[in-house]
Amino acid sequence: KISGMVDESMDKEQMKQPAQPWEFRSKPAWQRLIIMLGGVTVNVILALVIFIFITWVWGEKYVPVSNLKYGVYADSLGKKIGVQDGDKIIAVSGKPVEKVGTLGQEIIMNEAKSITIDRSGEKIELQIPEGFIKQLNANRLGGFTYVRVPMIVDSVLKKAEIKKGNIHKGDRLISFAGKPIEYSTDLLNNEDRYNDTVVTLGFLRNNTDTVTADVYFNKKGDSRILYKSIGDLLGTKQITYSFIESIPAGIKRCWETLSKYIRNLKQLFTSSEVRVRDSLGSVLSIGGIFPGEWDWQSFWTLTAVFSIILAFMNVLPIPALDGGHALFTLTEMITGRKPSDKFMEYAQMVGMILLLGLMAYAMGLDIWRLFK
Known part of the structure; x- marks a missing residue:
């Protein structure tokens, strides 16, 4: 006061x-x-400083869309517009998509009318019908497409309960409770059913031997078996910056964050596809953004994002x-x-x-x- x-x-x-x-x-x-x-000014300065230091310390790391050698799994919304399993979505409204994980946002932000896919080397343009973006936003970007990767064991935690057999690092999951598994997305409709029970898993070892293991899944459906990440399997692109280079890059990142937020806010009043009830959230939604495990990069990134958004709102x-x-x-x-x-x-x-x-x-x- x-x-x-x-x-x-x-x-x-x-x-x-x-x-x-x-x-x-x-x-x-x-x-x-x-x-x-004064408060707005401090929020802006804080956001700029944090974005600059994030860029300097961690740089940029992402999985390029060009690395999706297994393509994507088409869920209900994807199949609705003609996407098939194994497709690669390479452009939105003619604009190339560079980073994995940005597709849904690009479609909503640009209210895209079409996407371009790579299907076995053939480029095909698929039209986005009216109402698709509204449903995608209501689903919080879910139900569209998911990256397909094989499930390769990275490690078995000490708390894992293997009742029978054994699991080695590098084993590839090929069956789950008797059902064949080729990619991680094959478990989307299966794994949640197996809580507080023992499930028989089949693995391919050394690309030649088939082995099985009976594994206990706890009440949360967790087997305590860790599989390699998308980045580990597909490869990532790392961009590093010197301190001097991080200054303009950090400022650009801050501006892009604010620009996207303003465009989203504008859509609430001008777009028939983006509804307030699907986009608005409270502290509960904010809490859901944070990762399950502590990560300094995520913490500082969210701090910078909230700071620049708070400056604009205030x-x-x-x-x-x-x-x-x-x-x-x-x-x-x-x-x-x-x-x-x-x-x-x-x-x-x-x-x-x-x-x-x-x-x-x-x-x-x-x-x-x-x-x-």
Whole structure:
């Protein structure tokens, strides 16, 4: 709280007293404007600094789409538009897709009308029908396509309970409870059924021998057997930056993050395919973004993303936010007339009601999704 300023505390008693020279409200409008935008400025600087250091320390690492030698598994939404198992989706609305994991976002952000696939060397353009993006967004990018890779054992944790047989690093999973398995996506509709039970797994060892093992899956469906990641199996592209190179790269990354957020926000009001109830989330949604295991890169990346988004949200001209106070101050500087304390009080109340209502709506959506 800044002394002499109507804020979230609704401290009206102090406002009834004559303004003192040291109080915020007694300062010139331009000085008050600088103070009001101080928090936004710090958020922007913090985001830039974090993005620069992330780029410098970790660089960029991703799986190129060109490395998808096994193609993708087409789920219900993918099959709906003509995608087949083994296809490679190489472009969205004619724009090449470079990184694995960005396809769904590119389709929604650009409200794409078509995708280009590589099917056994032949390039085919598939049209995206009306309503597809709405369903993809409602599914939180699920139900479209998934990367296909073989399941190669990386390690067996000490807590794994192998009742019969043995499992070695490098073994390839080829059957699950008697059902043949070629890729990880073959388990999408099977593994969740086997909780708190023993399952017979079949493996191919040294590309010649077939072995089986009876493995206990706990109540969460976890066998404590770790398989190689997509990056390990398909290969990744690593881009490193010197400290000097990381500065423009980090700034660009920060700007791209903010630009994508603004475009998403705009779609809520202009697009018939992107609905508020499918895109809005509360702290529950934010918590779901964090990975299951602690990772410093993920932590700092999310911190930078939240910082730049908070800066933008806080500068919106809504009463109760810094942007609302800044708007009133700019109006004062232009007209030469300062808004009355009563007006500021009511504006603050309206702003708080709007913000609390939005927070309650977002929380309600998340709770509804939990039981959906």
